[in-house]
Amino acid sequence: MKRDDLWSFALACYAQPGVEVACLELQAAGADVCLLLAGAWLECRRIACDGARLEQLKAVSDDWRTQVVAPLRGLRQSWREQANRDSDLASLRGRIKQLELEAEQIQLLRLQSVAEHWPASRGSADWLDQLCADLSDEPQISLNTLRYAAASQLASGD
Template identity: 60%
Template sequence: MKSDDLWNFALACYATPGVEKACLELQALEMDVCLLLACSWLEARGVRRDAQRLEALKQLSKDWQSAVVLPLRNLRQAWREQAAGDTELADLRRRVKTLELEAERIQLDRLQRVTQHWLPEDGSDDWLNPLCAGVEGDPRAWLNVLRRAASQLGAGGAG
């Protein structure tokens, strides 16, 4: 896997045992999984975090999530029960899920474009913990699952 490819990193990370559950738990806490995956990728690569960088990523993600990803997700989830007994609706629901995944891929691509010139350097590379501010509950254990998976993928180093 190329460490400079956020989409492939996200797929590999998500496929790591325990990460899917962690991501679903974090999503249930209303955390943005795409932003979390991007931040774990930056951490693993040793990219320095600063307030401006983090805020730029948060704003980009918030805008895309609210305008595109969340409406698709909400529609898909709203159809869950009814689609169980309606094959045509179930097919539409699967197609909405495909669109939702494509929207997340685009979000990750946009996050990567913003960060493409951010190189590993001295400074804080803790990108995940600052995302906990204002979150109900304690997501740190789930964030550590994500952090360990990113580290195991060997994304740190050359990009």
């Protein structure tokens, strides 16, 4: 893959200190983490955020997340307690987790295919705040953690 692809960016960003916790907090508040990672990627690339682009990304992401990622995640989470006592179920749960990760990779690839040709501009590139405008909790600390990690990826050239 290209060095600046969304999947590589997302992996590197998610691996930064505090980002996993921040993303899980945002997810618990109702955010789509793949969409947030795409938003951070777009912010770093200085791609202007407008209503039409935002809705286009949400449509692509929401469909895949609700039809594929969320059911896999729900199944994996529902098996958590039982898997602690049943090694066969723990093995199946691990395979479901891998499928969930693959589904998230496809979701990110779909988001990239929509946005990768959008040119950088001088307009507002404030994707993360726009994506979190309707969340149930105050996301600013978690958003700042994600934004800092994304900026560090840009600074390191990854």
